[in-house]
């Protein structure tokens with residue numbers, strides 16, 4: 001769907017020196033993939049996200065979209081990539097919640113009735129509907145993050161990039177967001193790229209891309225990633241909580257395999273319990 | 278001298294459009310040397326409460342006393358803010374120096390520290406949050422990455438060595454190593470300086486690593502005040518408060534729901550493993 005070929009990017013706006021952030025990044029994103037983009041602070045994740053979404057132009061290298069998809073139509077990049085920025089204040093453009101969510105759709109020339117329906121559906125799915133008339137600058141931190149997510153998700157981009165977009169959300173709100181984007185993945189086959197620093201959030205993704213000092217150090221399936229202590233250590237990741245507990249339980253002879261979710265762990269334990277009984 | 282909050286109510290835009298009662302008759306107190314959690318879901322009133330402690334907001338009704346200073350219109354803000362260091366939910370709102378160094382030094386200079394001491398404490402603070410002080414000091418804080426900005430904001434507050442820290446989601450946006458380092462450091466800081474840390478978060482696991490006691494807010498109301506572990510052992514209404522149960526209790530609960538006879542009133546991994554052991558023992562017997 002999208003290919004980055006040997007992409008370099010430098011900022012020139014700060015110190016007299018340029019700051020080289022991306023150093024030869026090559027990767028491709030396929031339709032319907034669910035990817036975690038991880039790396040230490042300052043490793044270049046947000047910059048890469050902006051390059052993918054066309055907000056920044058690479059200093060060197062190319063970003064190309066395969067054009068033959070979707071019956072050869074070439075919608076604008078805005079429709080193709082939806083980037084939810086790390087700081088929602090940089091993204092909220094309207095004074096009122098409902099208007100902010102409608103803003104992107106209005107630019108896509110969608111009929112007003114349909115806009116209204118889509119905006120309502122999205123706000124409801126994120127439990128923000130009761131704030132629809134609220135001035136955006138009076139929202140709480142988490143409410144702003146929900147709004148930023150709503151404004152992008154409502155456009156149903158082909159590729160959705162979440163840049164630490166849920167860090168201020170409580171677990172119920174996080175679940176609402178996950179449900180909303182999983183639904184889009186299932187029904188529209190959208191690609192999801194989530195930038196996160198939390199190992200437990202990485203678990204449900206299928207592929208992990210690790211950036212270190214602007215270079216891709218790992219790009220592959222999640223299972224080998226979790227087993228590679230060197231790669232995990234590079235970004236200070238511990239074993240996910242459930243995996244650590246199950247390792248201890250394996251040591252004690254209660255279960256035989258590492259589990260990565262609560263359900264999985266409970267099921268394995270229960271199975272062993274019943275089997276031995 | 279601690280913090281005392283008595284029947285604090287805050288109504289935003291009182292008598293105007295968008296009037297909102299964000300805090301509804303909240304009472305609690307915090308002792309010196311305590312890590313104190315303010316837990317609650319999105320929009321529950323946490324940041325509103327935080328801003329009363331350093332005088333950014335004043336009570337609509339009720340009383341807030343911080344280190345012996347009553348926070349009300351006319352309060353000596355400089356005195357109050359010398360006692361209270363605050364890290365905001367969005368670090369951008371507190372970065373205004375032209376360089377990282379100037380930014381972190383700002384508070385210390387305001388307090389009249391000699392330049393030598395400022396230099397030392399800035400270096401130390403930058404180092405603490407995981408920077409190479411020499412590499413970062415001349416950078417413009419507004420041109421940093423999200424996590425780097427958060428670290429500069431934290432350094433600016435830590436450099437002041439205030440006796441009260443109010444931290445609003447302080448580790449969100451930090452990388453995994455940074456999160457662990459800051460939490461470890463805060464625990465030390467609290468012990469060494471006998472400081473109060475008001476730790477605001479929606480994450481229980483985070484709160485547990487620094488705080489023994491705290492409050493839980495829901496839609497502006499105080500729904501719990503006391504020991505965090507006790508709360509999560511005794512109660513189950515966190516389900517309605519948008520707070521995730523402790524990981525280990527969550528596992529025990531799921532096991533119980535699936536039909537295993539297990540005591541789920543546990544918090545630590547050790548306790549969980551012991552309970553599982555007990556369970557399996559009954560088979561072998």
Ligand SMILES: Nc1ncnc2c1ncn2[C@@H]1O[C@H](COP(=O)(O)OP(=O)(O)OP(=O)(O)O)[C@@H](O)[C@H]1O
Nearest residue numbers: 011041042043044045046047420421422423424425
């Ligand atoms: N607007 C900018 N101007 C100059 N330098 C920048 C700018 N934005 C980021 N940088 C620098 O580029 C590097 C990469 O930044 P980027 O925001 O891509 O990192 P990141 O991986 O998203 O980090 P974080 O986890 O902290 O969000 C950092 O060293 C940062 O200081």
Ligand SMILES: Nc1ncnc2c1ncn2[C@@H]1O[C@H](COP(=O)(O)OP(=O)(O)OP(=O)(O)O)[C@@H](O)[C@H]1O
Nearest residue numbers: 138140141142289297299319320321322323324325
């Ligand atoms: N200036 C304001 N005017 C009107 N309402 C406000 C204002 N600031 C906040 N609110 C509302 O008051 C409620 C509490 O906001 P507050 O920022 O204290 O919540 P919070 O617990 O910090 O939430 P979060 O976890 O999302 O940061 C929210 O519903 C918010 O929309």
Ligand SMILES: [Mg+2]
Nearest residue numbers: 046086422423
């Ligand atoms: Mg970033």
Ligand SMILES: [Mg+2]
Nearest residue numbers: 140141324366
């Ligand atoms: Mg808040």
